[in-house]
Amino acid sequence: xxxxxxxxxxxxxxxxxxxxxxxxxxxxxxxxxxxxxxxxxxxxxxxxxxxxxxxxxxxxxxxxxxxxxxxxxxxxxxxxxxxxxxxxxxxxxxxxxxxxxxxxxxxxxxxxxxxxxxxxxxxxxxxxxxxxxxxxxxxxxxxxxxxxxxxxxxxxxxxxxxxxxxxxxxxxxxxxxxxxxxxxxxxxxxxxxxxxxxxxxxxxxxxxxxxxxxxxxxxxxxxxxxxxxxxxxxxxxxxxxxxxxxxxxxxxxxxxxxxxxxxxxxxxxxxxxxxxxxxxxxxxxxxxxxxxxxxxxxxxxxxxxxxxxxxxxxxxxxxxxxxxxxxxxxxxxxxxxxxxxxxxxxxxxxxxxxxxxxxxxxxxxxxxxxxxxxxxxxxxxxxxxxxx
Numbered sequence: 346x347x348x349x350x351x352x353x354x355x356x357x358x359x360x361x362x363x364x365x366x367x368x369x370x371x372x373x374x375x376x377x378x379x380x381x382x383x384x385x386x387x388x389x390x391x392x393x394x395x396x397x398x399x400x401x402x403x404x405x406x407x408x409x410x411x412x413x414x415x416x417x418x419x420x421x422x423x424x425x426x427x428x429x430x431x432x433x434x435x436x437x438x439x440x441x442x443x444x445x446x447x448x449x450x451x452x453x454x455x456x457x458x459x460x461x462x463x464x465x466x467x468x469x470x471x472x473x474x475x476x477x478x479x480x481x482x483x484x485x486x487x488x489x490x491x492x493x494x495x496x497x498x499x500x501x502x503x504x505x506x507x508x509x510x511x512x513x514x515x516x517x518x519x520x521x522x523x524x525x526x527x528x529x530x531x532x533x534x535x536x537x538x539x540x541x542x543x544x545x546x547x548x549x550x551x552x553x554x555x556x557x558x559x560x561x562x563x564x565x566x567x568x569x570x571x572x573x574x575x576x577x578x579x580x581x582x583x584x585x586x587x588x589x590x591x592x593x594x595x596x597x598x599x600x601x602x603x604x605x606x607x608x609x610x611x612x613x614x615x616x617x618x619x620x621x622x623x624x625x626x627x628x629x630x631x632x633x634x635x636x637x638x639x640x641x642x643x644x645x646x647x648x649x650x651x652x653x654x655x656x657x658x659x660x661x662x663x664x665x666x667x668x669x670x671x672x673x674x675x676x677x678x679x680x681x682x683x684x685x686x687x688x689x690x691x692x693x694x695x696x697x698x699x700x701x702x703x704x705x706x707x708x709x710x711x712x713x714x715x716x717x718x719x720x721x722x723x724x725x726x727x728x729x730x731x732x733x
Contacts, residue, residue: 356518387561397683416524482593486586546661548720549717550677559709561690564683584640591644612650617710
């Protein structure tokens with residue numbers, strides 16, 4: 346793999362997830378300081394998830410049609426960055442809504458197409474994917490920590506300049522990554538509609554969407570919630586980073602986990618631990634030790650959950666259906682589920698309060714666990730969904 350553009354791909358992941366590490370924890374603080382009401386914050390913070398319902402299908406279609414994946418990713422990132430600059434002049438909910446919606450639409454082009462490009466460059470060495478993808482998690486951790494400390498000393502408006510610098514870095518690295526050769530999909534006779542009608546597939550998609558709904562309050566109001574308890578922004582950054590560090594650890598340990606337990610066991614346990622996590626956040630956020638425990642459970646609520654869910658997607662969607670299966674999973678889980686989660690968070694935060702809002706999140710995770718327990722098939726299923 347001497348021709349693998351390792352550091353250029355790693356740099357793209359680093360800057361892309363650093364942008365998420367700036368947006369997800371801190372942009373709600375910017376909106377709050379700008380006078381946007383809680384319901385409005387919930388709506389705006391849900392917009393990146395909203396575009397993931399339909400955008401991956403459009404960008405994927407354009408990339409397959411042109412066979413220039415990175416060209417589409419570059420165009421989307423440059424236009425998205427240009428639209429982002431409108432935030433410096435935006436005032437009020439309506440203008441913020443319009444700019445975040447439009448920039449999220451264009452920026453959503455990058456990651457799916459970079460993922461395909463990375464895997465194509467790796468060829469038969471896809472086991473090395475984690476060595477590149479881990480730089481995304483490192484970028485997220487660096488952003489949440491450094492920006493958290495910076496915002497303890499700088500005005501919240503400085504966040505916009507920091508995020509702009511990160512987007513420019515992502516665009517520059519994208520320009521340096523070479524295109525990978527286009528690979529034709531293996532012919533697959535099973536119509537994808539037949540796959541989607543299978544009860545196990547329906548159960549998986551519904552449960553995963555519920556998991557994304559459960560994370561709505563976390564991604565929208567967690568930082569505001571902790572600052573309200575008296576935690577510094579630097580401490581908030583460390584708590585976000587702890588979750589991602591545990592996520593990285595579980596990804597490295599995943600092969601051992603899948604040798605010891607079935608995909609079904611791992612997925613159901615992930616949902617159960619997520620419910621526990623959000624109950625702790627709901628009622629014991631003033632207890633730092635319990636809050637640290639809750640953050641370590643991010644290893645389950647995202648790490649083991651996402652890996653096991655992708656294992657099932659790989660198992661259910663074969664051959665030519667694989668790319669579309671991944672797009673459907675992304676759209677329904679992080680797109681539709683994430684959007685509903687953000688809207689739920691914005692609606693419930695003012696009406697129910699933080700405790701009941703996070704308790705509702707825990708209930709969504711528990712409901713997903715029950716659905717999987719009843720519908721996901723025999724617990725004696727194969728040990729792993731990868732490579733079967």
